[in-house]
Amino acid sequence: MTLRDLLTRRNLIAGCCVLLGALVVGGYFLFRRAPRVRMETYVPANVLAFVQIDSLADLVDGLTHTRAWRELAPVLGISSQLRQVGTVADLIGRSGLGPDEAVVAGRAQFAIAVTGIQSQAGETDEGAFIHLKPLFCIIIETHMGPGTAARLVRDRASIIAERIYGGSVTEHSDSYQGSAMRVFEGPGAGHQLIVSSAGSVILLANHKDAAAVCLDTIAGRTTALEQDETLHARKPEVGADPAVFAYVTSSGIERLFEIWPVLIAGTRAEPESVSALADLIEHIAKQSGAVLFYSLGFQGDGVTERYLTLLRPEIAEALIEPLKATSQASFQSLALVPREVESLTLLSAADAVELPERLLKHLSPTVDVVAGMALREFVINLKKQYGLDPKDALGDALDSEIVFVDLGDQQPRAMLIKVNDRSRVMPRANAYVGKGAPVNSEQYEGTEILVASGNERRAAAFVGDYLVLGTRYQVIKIIDTYSGHQGEDGDQRIKEMLSARPADASIVSYRPGAEDAGKLLLAISKLTRSTDGSPELLNEDPARKALERLPRSISFTTFRDYGVFIETNSAVGNLSAIGALIGTDEK
Numbered sequence: 001m002t003l004r005d006l007l008t009r010r011n012l013i014a015g016c017c018v019l020l021g022a023l024v025v026g027g028y029f030l031f032r033r034a035p036r037v038r039m040e041t042y043v044p045a046n047v048l049a050f051v052q053i054d055s056l057a058d059l060v061d062g063l064t065h066t067r068a069w070r071e072l073a074p075v076l077g078i079s080s081q082l083r084q085v086g087t088v089a090d091l092i093g094r095s096g097l098g099p100d101e102a103v104v105a106g107r108a109q110f111a112i113a114v115t116g117i118q119s120q121a122g123e124t125d126e127g128a129f130i131h132l133k134p135l136f137c138i139i140i141e142t143h144m145g146p147g148t149a150a151r152l153v154r155d156r157a158s159i160i161a162e163r164i165y166g167g168s169v170t171e172h173s174d175s176y177q178g179s180a181m182r183v184f185e186g187p188g189a190g191h192q193l194i195v196s197s198a199g200s201v202i203l204l205a206n207h208k209d210a211a212a213v214c215l216d217t218i219a220g221r222t223t224a225l226e227q228d229e230t231l232h233a234r235k236p237e238v239g240a241d242p243a244v245f246a247y248v249t250s251s252g253i254e255r256l257f258e259i260w261p262v263l264i265a266g267t268r269a270e271p272e273s274v275s276a277l278a279d280l281i282e283h284i285a286k287q288s289g290a291v292l293f294y295s296l297g298f299q300g301d302g303v304t305e306r307y308l309t310l311l312r313p314e315i316a317e318a319l320i321e322p323l324k325a326t327s328q329a330s331f332q333s334l335a336l337v338p339r340e341v342e343s344l345t346l347l348s349a350a351d352a353v354e355l356p357e358r359l360l361k362h363l364s365p366t367v368d369v370v371a372g373m374a375l376r377e378f379v380i381n382l383k384k385q386y387g388l389d390p391k392d393a394l395g396d397a398l399d400s401e402i403v404f405v406d407l408g409d410q411q412p413r414a415m416l417i418k419v420n421d422r423s424r425v426m427p428r429a430n431a432y433v434g435k436g437a438p439v440n441s442e443q444y445e446g447t448e449i450l451v452a453s454g455n456e457r458r459a460a461a462f463v464g465d466y467l468v469l470g471t472r473y474q475v476i477k478i479i480d481t482y483s484g485h486q487g488e489d490g491d492q493r494i495k496e497m498l499s500a501r502p503a504d505a506s507i508v509s510y511r512p513g514a515e516d517a518g519k520l521l522l523a524i525s526k527l528t529r530s531t532d533g534s535p536e537l538l539n540e541d542p543a544r545k546a547l548e549r550l551p552r553s554i555s556f557t558t559f560r561d562y563g564v565f566i567e568t569n570s571a572v573g574n575l576s577a578i579g580a581l582i583g584t585d586e587k
Helices: 003-031 056-063 067-075 080-095 100-107 146-165 208-218 229-238 250-258 260-264 271-288 313-320 332-336 352-366 369-385 422-434 472-483 492-499 514-527 535-539 541-548 573-582
Strands: 049-053 109-124 127-141 170-176 179-185 192-198 201-205 244-248 291-299 302-310 343-348 398-406 414-419 439-444 447-452 455-463 466-470 505-511 553-560 563-570
Touching (some): 067 080, 067 541, 080 100, 109 208, 127 208, 146 179, 146 201, 170 208, 192 208, 244 250, 291 573, 313 553, 332 398, 332 414, 332 466, 332 472, 422 447, 422 455, 466 472, 492 505, 514 535, 514 541, 535 541
Antiparallel strands (some): 049 244, 302 563, 398 414, 439 447, 553 563
8 A cells, every 4th residue: 555545545534533523513513402591580570370391392202102192192093103293393493494483392491470360250140150360471482583583473473363262353562661562352351362572582471461570570670580599499309300390489379278268169078178178278378388399200101290388397397297107007998999989098197087186286386376276176177077076086996097089979088997996986987977867777798887867978887997988879889899809909000009109108199090191192183183082982992991001190198397298100190281271072
């Protein structure tokens, strides 16, 4: 080989190395993700709630790789190509190659700021009503130039308004502190869409006040949520870089507590309990100092959600001792629980039946006199609901396990309490059933059932080692389950989930959860025109079998010296709300 050939070869290798290096450097700058900004800098400090999604592409990619998607998408005819949407959107967002709308979809960060809640009460021929309307602003950091953001508002806002309100939408212009606003009015009072931009940020709001306060924050005229020290200190506790993050401020918690009686008015709880609870919450709300953190991420085959309710230290510490988990929990109650339950909550704490009194003892010193009296009144009323006088104490006659079961029968939840001494508990069972009325006794499959005279909504029976309180129908169903060996204790998945229970989790909540995944995927199939969205599709055999293979929803609750922490693992989690937004033909 000549010297000339050697030099030529070396030059070729060197040139290739330089070219490769240039491609690597160029690719890095071309395909790197736009730097993330702290979306709380755009959100006012006095906001009620704040939701953040840093990447729609990551959210879509995570959803399409869940087991729920793998099982149900083929059954509903949803194209397998949709699994690539997240990856493609991310690539377009990184490279900037494509229509501006596509680039924004792959590159943008999103936030929702709930700035207030309007309420309107009235009465019609059908009875009294109350309408609640949250005031919110969707904030989109496009990571594009100001000109692009303004052009998207100019060219695309009317299309969005027409899709929301239909062809009857009207438009007029407005402005605020030099920022132009496009205001779209839908049919009916109060139906508005306000669209504006500020630099690279696009805002969509349902009320001018919500848009205005966010514009003030972006311009630096008002304090931003970024200054909230609690947000920065505790946010990592619900996970790093989740797909969805939410924060409810103390103002938001207080506002929720104010409307709490309205929210629970339609529940299946006993009216007396609802009234006492609403009164208690009203008095304690402003003293708790509570804020709520939430995150949603993708883990394994499903979704993991974390909730952290941060409380005033004195209150948080007062909860720890009464609600301390017991290591003796065996969950033998699962043998009594039918497999088709709507939901199931297991409480395992020392002296669980005396929990209200113990909470009263620990919480009373942490609140004022009015709240303390409300708490005491709640405990007394609660004991009366179960046939107990204020001074009644059953002590070791009852064990540490209490189970609440929703049988999906539109009735209050049945309660199962593990019993150590039937003779001491029997008089209280009679008192619970009768509430001053005569109590009838009947035999069913060798088990005595106590039923209130003329009222089958109150019944009780000893089944195995447990006292069952509920309606007559519920008691009979639980007896059938136990005698037929058809309980949840035969479900291997439940056993596996309970074996993973954190040692300090005193509350375990479980529900099938597959229906949520079904509704979400059904709504997506309608959106993509794979199906007509008919709910009957989920009742067909292939869909039913697919739903049965999905992971159950299970939550573990622990009490810490700064608040309450809940972790939930499920098929799709709160992403099921997307299905409600898309809608199906279900009435």
